[in-house]
Amino acid sequence: MTAFRYSRTVYLAGALVLVGAVATGCGGGKSGSGGSDKTTGVTITVALATEPPPQASIDAFTKSTGITVKWTNTDWDSLQTKIAAAATAKTYFADATDVDWSRVGQLGKLNWFYPMENYLDTKALAAEMPQLTSFSSNGHVVGIPYDASFLVTTVNKKLFTKAGISTMPTTIDEYTADLKQIKSKNVAQYPLNIPFAAAEGLSTYWYQTTAAFGGTILDGSGKPQFATPDSPGYRAAQWMVDAIKQGLVPPGNINVADSQGQQTLMAKGVVASTFADYSGNVGSLYSVPASSTVVDQVAYLSTPGVGGAGPNMSNPDGIGIPRQAKYPAAAAKFIDWFTNAQNQADFAGASGPDKVMPGYFLPSRLAGMTELTEKGKLIGGQQLADLLKNSAKPVFPQGAPSWYPEFSKSVYTSLHAAATGSMSVDDAIKAMAGTANKLSS
Amino acid sequence: MTVGTHSGRRHDVPPTGTAGPGRAGPRGRRFDLLPYALVTPLALFILALALVPAGVTIVQSFFRVDELDPPTRFNGLANFRDLFADGAIRSSLVNTGLYVVIGVLLSTVLGIVMAVTLQRPFRGRSILIAVLILPWALPGVVEGLVWTGIWDANIGLLNSVLTSTHLISHYQVFLGQHRFLTILAIELVQVWQMTPLSTLLILASLQNIPSELYEAAVLDGCTPWQALRRITLPLARPGIAIAMVQAVIATLNVFDQPYVLNGSADTGASLTMQTYFISFQNLDFGEGYALSLLITVATLILSLGVVKLVYRQVEF
Numbered sequence: 001m002t003a004f005r006y007s008r009t010v011y012l013a014g015a016l017v018l019v020g021a022v023a024t025g026c027g028g029g030k031s032g033s034g035g036s037d038k039t040t041g042v043t044i045t046v047a048l049a050t051e052p053p054p055q056a057s058i059d060a061f062t063k064s065t066g067i068t069v070k071w072t073n074t075d076w077d078s079l080q081t082k083i084a085a086a087a088t089a090k091t092y093f094a095d096a097t098d099v100d101w102s103r104v105g106q107l108g109k110l111n112w113f114y115p116m117e118n119y120l121d122t123k124a125l126a127a128e129m130p131q132l133t134s135f136s137s138n139g140h141v142v143g144i145p146y147d148a149s150f151l152v153t154t155v156n157k158k159l160f161t162k163a164g165i166s167t168m169p170t171t172i173d174e175y176t177a178d179l180k181q182i183k184s185k186n187v188a189q190y191p192l193n194i195p196f197a198a199a200e201g202l203s204t205y206w207y208q209t210t211a212a213f214g215g216t217i218l219d220g221s222g223k224p225q226f227a228t229p230d231s232p233g234y235r236a237a238q239w240m241v242d243a244i245k246q247g248l249v250p251p252g253n254i255n256v257a258d259s260q261g262q263q264t265l266m267a268k269g270v271v272a273s274t275f276a277d278y279s280g281n282v283g284s285l286y287s288v289p290a291s292s293t294v295v296d297q298v299a300y301l302s303t304p305g306v307g308g309a310g311p312n313m314s315n316p317d318g319i320g321i322p323r324q325a326k327y328p329a330a331a332a333k334f335i336d337w338f339t340n341a342q343n344q345a346d347f348a349g350a351s352g353p354d355k356v357m358p359g360y361f362l363p364s365r366l367a368g369m370t371e372l373t374e375k376g377k378l379i380g381g382q383q384l385a386d387l388l389k390n391s392a393k394p395v396f397p398q399g400a401p402s403w404y405p406e407f408s409k410s411v412y413t414s415l416h417a418a419a420t421g422s423m424s425v426d427d428a429i430k431a432m433a434g435t436a437n438k439l440s441s
Numbered sequence: 442m443t444v445g446t447h448s449g450r451r452h453d454v455p456p457t458g459t460a461g462p463g464r465a466g467p468r469g470r471r472f473d474l475l476p477y478a479l480v481t482p483l484a485l486f487i488l489a490l491a492l493v494p495a496g497v498t499i500v501q502s503f504f505r506v507d508e509l510d511p512p513t514r515f516n517g518l519a520n521f522r523d524l525f526a527d528g529a530i531r532s533s534l535v536n537t538g539l540y541v542v543i544g545v546l547l548s549t550v551l552g553i554v555m556a557v558t559l560q561r562p563f564r565g566r567s568i569l570i571a572v573l574i575l576p577w578a579l580p581g582v583v584e585g586l587v588w589t590g591i592w593d594a595n596i597g598l599l600n601s602v603l604t605s606t607h608l609i610s611h612y613q614v615f616l617g618q619h620r621f622l623t624i625l626a627i628e629l630v631q632v633w634q635m636t637p638l639s640t641l642l643i644l645a646s647l648q649n650i651p652s653e654l655y656e657a658a659v660l661d662g663c664t665p666w667q668a669l670r671r672i673t674l675p676l677a678r679p680g681i682a683i684a685m686v687q688a689v690i691a692t693l694n695v696f697d698q699p700y701v702l703n704g705s706a707d708t709g710a711s712l713t714m715q716t717y718f719i720s721f722q723n724l725d726f727g728e729g730y731a732l733s734l735l736i737t738v739a740t741l742i743l744s745l746g747v748v749k750l751v752y753r754q755v756e757f
Contacts, residue, residue, distance in 0.1 A: 420618050
């Protein structure tokens with residue numbers, strides 16, 4: 001009987017605790033009127049789609065500032081969902097998190113992030129970080145690029161040479177002719193990698209190809225610049241679809257995403273070139289014996305354009321401070337530390353393996369890139385530094401429009417459909433242009 | 442059932458209204474707070490995590506809730522009209538219908554076959570059941586990645602096997618090129634994931650069938666096939682119905698497998714994927730709510746239909 005009474009009491013207490021927990025959980029976590037200005041003795045949450053820097057580096061930051069960092073590594077798609085859900089519900093999610101270049105327009109219009117110029121000298125940073133312009137929206141800087149990322153052409157020089165090509169192409173026509181020569185000489189059955197899966201990587205590939213053909217995607221008011229057959233965007237789409245129809249691209253690429261193609265085709269020597277590859281892949285993928293069979297064979301190539309070298313489209317990763325951050329000032333101090341030149345160089349391997357941040361390859365600061373290059377820690381470093389400084393351009397000079405995700409979906413689903421043959425290039429372009437016109441009006 | 446020995450009978454709650462809080466009832470019993478306290482957390486959970494969001498979804502689906510176009514305002518049936526006017530939604534509707542038909546049929550048939558196979562004890566049965574459950578335990582995204590290596594048109598395992606056995610002369614594109622083939626390939630992955638649960642649900646029903654029925658049937662000259670048709674399947678209908686309902690719910694809400702295996706292409710995009718795109722990419726939550734509501738209504742109607750058609754009360 002005593003045991004029974006004891007159990008009842010325990011059950012009742014447990015039930016009450018659960019009721020309390022439910023009530024607390026349902027109460028939400030609205031942070032209300034903004035975060036604290038405290039910059040010491042606080043713990044901040046940093047949520048990015050990447051591994052954290054080495055613990056020793058983070059500990060050193062904590063020791064020098066009194067700010068403890070809780071790092072959350074979440075995959076990119078889930079992270080974007082969390083950012084949107086938390087901002088919509090005005091709920092705390094993280095003190096610093098991802099600002100993708102493609103969502104800058106949305107984030108800027110929605111005012112979901114603090115302007116970084118409130119915390120950092122962004123004008124001074126602009127001279128040192130060429131890709132900072134990709135994070136501007138309505139005159140504000142929404143995030144700070146923490147790595148450098150732009151699209152580059154990569155070529156397997158061994159396969160080019162084997163096909164009798166001794167001079168690397170400088171124009172798109174020469175490049176196309178060389179690919180056909182590689183195929184005709186049976187050096188590679190399918191010499192070109194284009195990721196035709198209906199995913200963001202297909203859109204960015206087309207942006208880069210359009211830039212190589214000498215054009216832009218949208219004008220300042222968001223109107224399409226690719227609707228007519230003689231426009232660079234139209235010709236770029238036609239060139240890409242022709243490439244798969246003429247057997248320059250593996251037929252299976254209909255369903256190959258960008259990183260998949262780099263890892264399974266380019267890194268294995270199946271294809272001879274990727275027109276819009278990611279900067280850093282030569283050092284981080286193609287020259288790593290564990291992941292590549294083409295070590296020392298792949299090199300960067302200045303973008304073959306219409307009459308010479310074309311630009312390189314930027315797609316960097318940034319970090320910013322959500323409006324619901326608990327400690328925005330502390331988060332800003334962390335971002336300042338996370339993006340300083342020395343740390344970036346260390347994360348990319350300039351000071352040995354102990355300071356390397358897994359998956360981090362290219363600093364967003366020119367000084368970081370220079371240090372890496374001078375220490376010989378970056379394959380193709382000088383070329384990449386030159387491209388970053390002189391050739392890397394934002395896809396949308398005025399910042400990505402707020403409706404970019406919907407437009408991009410139209411781009412990659414239409415180009416994918418054109419590649420499968422279920423839609424003509426003309427219909428694909430009409431669908432893409434129609435979406436841009438509808439969204440921009 | 443030996444319900445008479447149930448210990449809880451000593452603490453039965455009196456009928457509602459027979460006693461107030463802390464007062465003795467007509468027959469001298471005190472109001473017992475414990476059962477209500479035990480139920481309250483669950484009730485609150487359901488209220489907070491199911492009923493409130495469901496209510497919000499229903500209401501908001503009739504409003505324009507677009508983060509990029511504030512403020513929130515009533516717009517009647519416009520969200521629903523926009524959905525049906527959207528070619529991508531119509532395409533996804535067809536795709537989802539195919540996922541449901543293929544997935545429910547295959548997982549049910551395979552579930553029955555596996556459950557019947559596992560009905561009688563044999564050496565290694567427990568190990569086999571444990572292995573069977575594995576696909577069910579894996580996250581959909583992981584399954585998608587695993588199967589990418591099988592379906593891949595450039596380096597996939599299936600192409601390699603088929604060419605090395607000379608069944609095909611060159612590598613084939615299984616995903617993304619043709620709609621039906623794409624959906625079939627994707628749905629096979631989901632069937633692979635769902636079938637273990639279907640098997641277990643049907644097996645639970647089969648375990649309740651008294652062996653005397655089979656013994657009597659054998660004495661009457663019944664063949665194994667006749668036993669399956671006349672005894673096993675009719676008496677397993679409750680389990681089969683539940684298995685089919687869970688398959689309807691899973692296939693109507695399929696997301697991970699098509700998203701990982703086929704990206705956002707029209708050849709395989711599901712309605713749930715469109716909900717994600719509309720809500721979290723376009724930030725048009727009103728239209729997202731409307732599509733969610735339609736999916737929920739479709740799930741309810743189909744599930745009720747399955748129960749009505751398949752479920753039968755079984756008593757031994």
